[in-house]
Amino acid sequence: MNVAERSTNLCLYNTLSRRVEPFRPIDPDRVGIYGCGPTLYGPAHIGNFRTFLFYDLLHRYLSWKGFRVHFVMNLTDVDDKTIRAARAAGLSLREYTAPYLEAVMDEAELLGVRPFSAYPRATEYIEPMIELVQRLLERGLAYSTPDGSVFFDISEFPDYGRLSGRDLDEARQSERVVEDDYGKDDARDFAVWKGAKEEDEAVGAAWDAPWGRGRPGWHLECSVMALSEVGETLDLHLGGEDLIFPHHEDEIAQSEGVTSRTFARCWVHAKHLRVDGRKMSKSLGNILTVRDLLEEGISPATVRHQLLSAQYRTELNFTREGLEASAKAIQRLLALDDRLRSHPVAQDAPGTDLPDICAQATETFQSAMDEDLNVSSAIAALFGFLNKVNSALDAAPRVLQSERAEAVAVLDSLDQVLGFLEVGRRSREVDSELREWVEGRIEARARARADRNWAAADAIREELANRGITLEDGPAGTRWTSDSASVDTPRAQG
């Protein structure tokens, strides 16, 4: 399949139109995407990572289809929360956010999130932010207040509310009375620039601007980073569903306010996940972080699988049972990968169904993914492949080299998108010292088995099992894996 054929057919749900529609980038050769990234005020939780893994899946899939993707994810390192937290910790903004930045990048890497094209940080875009505010002021779309703040004037932007589909007049009436100390004209106007307060200065979050010293509003950050890093019109703008209003609505107002062009052609939002059927929240005390899970011994591939197993627009329910299922699914994939690569080949082996199985898997996988990233169906296609390949290998002691190579290639190809093997293999890596020891024990066991000394053989199996090593006796001898089971399958928790 060539790139042109691959490029067509992908459909995505556009929040703006509330419909699933064909993905049509302005320039098919270079897709420009901006995804809202984490705010560095604390450890990222699995909900954040569900969204980031959705980004990753889309990123990988577009690349797989042959698009050249320019994918930017920002890092918010200045906002109300980071300032408040830095202040409480007695640190500068920079000092406070640094460890969270490092953590989120590390965890993303562990989970197999491929590097994006750029990771702009808000504090590095202060100059262009000031310029954008200046232009909004010049255009009469924003006004400044005596304390040095600047607000966007919603009444000047008729399209306001289109993304989130809300009626402004009603919004006005039901508007919560928030006594904001920045003093705006209309409750619905939002801050593009916030006049410096004492706590801002304390943590180094204040910059000089023509209308007064202060710091950027949250929405402004994203507008500026997106416009600077991707361009005036994005092919896709991504985020968690909670960002639709007001964050993305405000981004649109500011961006289109200065460019007079469509800011993003398509908006795609990931649904929030639930934990054990409930919303993840501080008050319920059920916030899980990737670090928590990994420290429990759950493998990164398992977490990846669980977080990707449902389509991005469904309310994924994250459970212990689900993690166990994911762990087993990963193990089966790794087992298939090993088996396929090492299956005996022969020049004169009879042909098998493998070529058909391969073709069908790729096609089914692709049409599932094309349908608004229906990853559940796509994974089903992968498991259909797994099942049929295992059957075919059971039936054929030897296969043609070319057929085996094709099947390996398909497995690798699908994994370019899903990344389960990619991440799963890492957990199996062991150091050479362990490898040597294990292989020595296996030899000893082989001698015991040759002597039909089953007790001794089983003792060695047991010995290895205690070290997390699983043995599999097959026609070609004994194979072993550093058992991700002990790592992968958590004990049922009470």
Added chain:
RNA sequence: GGCGCCGUGGCCAAGUGGUAAGGCAGAGGACUGCAAAUCCUCCAUCCCCGGUUCGAAUCCGGGCGGCGCCUCCA
């Protein structure tokens, strides 16, 4: 109150008009020194009530239940 989503087997989850993918768990069988892995077989009529249709999990109406957003939470 406004806008929106969802309710499929023990659990997770596809399927949006033609008679229920896949994963986990469970049962039986093959293979195995024992295992593991693998394979085979079995295991749901889709929250409830009406309606439309030759035909509905899938469309419409009404219930019941769960959930999200509504100013800074991905």
